[in-house]
Amino acid sequence: MFENVAIVGATGAVGEEFISLIAERGLKAKRFTLMASARSAGKSINIRGEPHKVLDLAKASFDGIDVAFFSAGGGRSKEFAPKAAAAGTVVVDNSSAFRMDPNVPLVVPEINPDDVKNHRGIIANPNCSTIIMAVPVYPLHRVNPVKRMVVSTYQAASGAGMSAMLELEQQSRDVLAGKPAQAKVLPFQLAFNLFSHNSAVGDDGYNEEETKMVRETRKIFHDAQIAITATCVRVAVMRAHSEAINLTFSRPITPDEVRRILTDAPGVRLVDQRNPQHYPMPIEAAGRDEILVGRIRQDISQPDGRGIDMFVSGDQLRKGAALNGIQIAELLDKK
Amino acid sequence: MFENVAIVGATGAVGEEFISLIAERGLKAKRFTLMASARSAGKSINIRGEPHKVLDLAKASFDGIDVAFFSAGGGRSKEFAPKAAAAGTVVVDNSSAFRMDPNVPLVVPEINPDDVKNHRGIIANPNCSTIIMAVPVYPLHRVNPVKRMVVSTYQAASGAGMSAMLELEQQSRDVLAGKPAQAKVLPFQLAFNLFSHNSAVGDDGYNEEETKMVRETRKIFHDAQIAITATCVRVAVMRAHSEAINLTFSRPITPDEVRRILTDAPGVRLVDQRNPQHYPMPIEAAGRDEILVGRIRQDISQPDGRGIDMFVSGDQLRKGAALNGIQIAELLDKK
Numbered sequence: 001m002f003e004n005v006a007i008v009g010a011t012g013a014v015g016e017e018f019i020s021l022i023a024e025r026g027l028k029a030k031r032f033t034l035m036a037s038a039r040s041a042g043k044s045i046n047i048r049g050e051p052h053k054v055l056d057l058a059k060a061s062f063d064g065i066d067v068a069f070f071s072a073g074g075g076r077s078k079e080f081a082p083k084a085a086a087a088g089t090v091v092v093d094n095s096s097a098f099r100m101d102p103n104v105p106l107v108v109p110e111i112n113p114d115d116v117k118n119h120r121g122i123i124a125n126p127n128c129s130t131i132i133m134a135v136p137v138y139p140l141h142r143v144n145p146v147k148r149m150v151v152s153t154y155q156a157a158s159g160a161g162m163s164a165m166l167e168l169e170q171q172s173r174d175v176l177a178g179k180p181a182q183a184k185v186l187p188f189q190l191a192f193n194l195f196s197h198n199s200a201v202g203d204d205g206y207n208e209e210e211t212k213m214v215r216e217t218r219k220i221f222h223d224a225q226i227a228i229t230a231t232c233v234r235v236a237v238m239r240a241h242s243e244a245i246n247l248t249f250s251r252p253i254t255p256d257e258v259r260r261i262l263t264d265a266p267g268v269r270l271v272d273q274r275n276p277q278h279y280p281m282p283i284e285a286a287g288r289d290e291i292l293v294g295r296i297r298q299d300i301s302q303p304d305g306r307g308i309d310m311f312v313s314g315d316q317l318r319k320g321a322a323l324n325g326i327q328i329a330e331l332l333d334k335k
Numbered sequence: 336m337f338e339n340v341a342i343v344g345a346t347g348a349v350g351e352e353f354i355s356l357i358a359e360r361g362l363k364a365k366r367f368t369l370m371a372s373a374r375s376a377g378k379s380i381n382i383r384g385e386p387h388k389v390l391d392l393a394k395a396s397f398d399g400i401d402v403a404f405f406s407a408g409g410g411r412s413k414e415f416a417p418k419a420a421a422a423g424t425v426v427v428d429n430s431s432a433f434r435m436d437p438n439v440p441l442v443v444p445e446i447n448p449d450d451v452k453n454h455r456g457i458i459a460n461p462n463c464s465t466i467i468m469a470v471p472v473y474p475l476h477r478v479n480p481v482k483r484m485v486v487s488t489y490q491a492a493s494g495a496g497m498s499a500m501l502e503l504e505q506q507s508r509d510v511l512a513g514k515p516a517q518a519k520v521l522p523f524q525l526a527f528n529l530f531s532h533n534s535a536v537g538d539d540g541y542n543e544e545e546t547k548m549v550r551e552t553r554k555i556f557h558d559a560q561i562a563i564t565a566t567c568v569r570v571a572v573m574r575a576h577s578e579a580i581n582l583t584f585s586r587p588i589t590p591d592e593v594r595r596i597l598t599d600a601p602g603v604r605l606v607d608q609r610n611p612q613h614y615p616m617p618i619e620a621a622g623r624d625e626i627l628v629g630r631i632r633q634d635i636s637q638p639d640g641r642g643i644d645m646f647v648s649g650d651q652l653r654k655g656a657a658l659n660g661i662q663i664a665e666l667l668d669k670k
Contacts, residue, residue: 152487205632297540
């Protein structure tokens with residue numbers, strides 16, 4: 001049981017999801033404190049039926065707060081998470097600010113729950129695309145280590161925040177009305193289009209989202225050797241990410257074996273029906289806790305039997321962000 | 336100069352594209368004959384400003400027709416293409432009916448133009464996803480043979496026909512109005528969603544679209560050894576397909592070398608700018624002849640330097656279908 005749990009970035013898309021999941025999962029806490037930027041301070045948001053006033057993060061105190069979920073952007077995490085930690089709060093940070101810090105555990109509770117123990121006041125929540133890939137791949141990796149992964153993503157607007165979701169809606173209305181689509185939040189038209197994930201591209205040609213998928217997976221899996229390449233793409237979907245994942249294992253593995261392992265895997269739901277076809281789709285993953293997994297098949301391009309192709313969809317705001325954070329807090333409470 | 340060119344399936348999405356490309360490219364023909372199913376017979380369509388009545392394919396004659404572009408579905412191709420060929424017509428067939436027939440050339444003019452010579456009355460136009468992948472990969476393959484390809488597609492509604500494009504529009508209107516999306520032509524909601532390509536799934540778990548990409552590429556490249564795996568996905572885009580392509584070459588190759596080769600490659604346009612970001616997008620590929628190629632980078636998961644990742648977009652109705660067919664006819668005319 002926590003005394004006081006804070007949600008920092010309470011008015012954002014992930015913040016909203018934290019608030020609804022707190023009620024849904026019955027997170028044990030006596031009180032809640034909501035914080036956001038000055039622009040959103042003063043708003044009132046209900047938690048479990050009780051109105052809570054949103055405080056200005058810059059002026060608020062973390063004294064007496066056990067756990068704070070941060071989802072207010074990397075800049076605010078960098079500035080305020082160390083302050084909160086110094087005040088004795090355990091920060092569960094959804095930004096990328098501390099994920100690769102060797103002193104900060106990067107945790108997916110289905111995979112590396114014990115890493116929580118090593119925290120020094122900050123625990124990082126992985127990138128959404130990383131989580132959605134890692135949850136179904138890890139149970140296979142445990143049994144038959146994955147040597148290489150080639151992943152292509154189909155990422156929803158929610159990953160760019162609530163304003164991006166609203167912009168996708170407005171763009172769609174405009175295009176249907178024969179008007180030009182305005183891109184203010186998103187870098188380009190997303191309605192009836194797609195574009196390469198617009199995070200900064202490094203000297204190696206990979207964008208930051210792709211680099212996160214590579215590095216964070218290695219850290220979470222405790223496997224610095226696993227070879228990963230990713231292509232990250234934003235598609236006209238509201239709130240669930242999908243990923244086409246091609247795997248090379250250490251030893252031969254069959255689709256039946258993969259299905260058997262994933263049937264019992266935590267946080268995974270098999271949706272792999274051929275006739276009539278039923279495979280993972282974003283509209284079915286949205287609002288669900290599990291990562292949907294299907295299209296499991298032997299990769300015919302790897303004749304040695306070590307290749308598997310599969311396709312996954314997972315809710316970006318839930319397991320990709322807020323749910324994973326809540327699960328981390330539940331681990332802390334158990335401890 | 337052709338005496339009489341027929342467009343079979345003239346009222347479909349690909350048929351319409353054939354008609355507009357005939358004018359745009361100035362295909363040399365004295366007359367045009369339009370055919371379609373009984374349902375569309377009697378309609379009038381303009382070609383180069385002249386009205387043409389659409390004939391009922393089941394009752395029409397191919398006598399005197401030099402070239403017929405078939406895009407009326409595999410069933411009609413199977414029934415009527417051999418009849419047309421027997422009447423002396425060269426059929427350029429856009430369906431999958433004859434593509435893997437060893438007696439039928441499967442031609443992408445930028446890649447294997449000489450195969451046209453071996454026709455016995457029917458020449459097959461490859462699958463749209465195959466063409467859009469093959470055009471940018473082949474120039475690289477010629478210089479440094481590709482050993483393996485892992486491709487994930489982002490396919491537009493146009494691949495399922497004009498009615499699917501209209502349904503995507505209607506579904507989008509309905510979802511934006513808070514109403515349920517109706518899926519009559521498409522198997523599922525496509526608006527603000529995506530789904531695994533709904534062609535039949537075989538015993539190996541691959542759907543027909545994926546199997547086409549594998550087999551057709553081998554036939555076009557004259558390389559039965561090239562290892563390919565594909566995951567085909569339909570996305571909420573109107574008329575251009577995109578593909579994330581991961582390549583393993585025979586020998587090390589650099590992104591600069593790939594860019595240099597593709598700069599001079601026919602049918603390809605480099606769109607590969609990091610700052611500000613400008614990469615291939617369906618709305619920019621739509622209406623263009625070239626396949627847009629970008630995100631060219633060294634695959635960090637292949638430390639031997641033999642791996643390249645790239646992302647392409649190409650107009651499904653143009654280079655993916657009608658344009659490739661017209662180019663085949665231009666080869667015939669040259670001969």
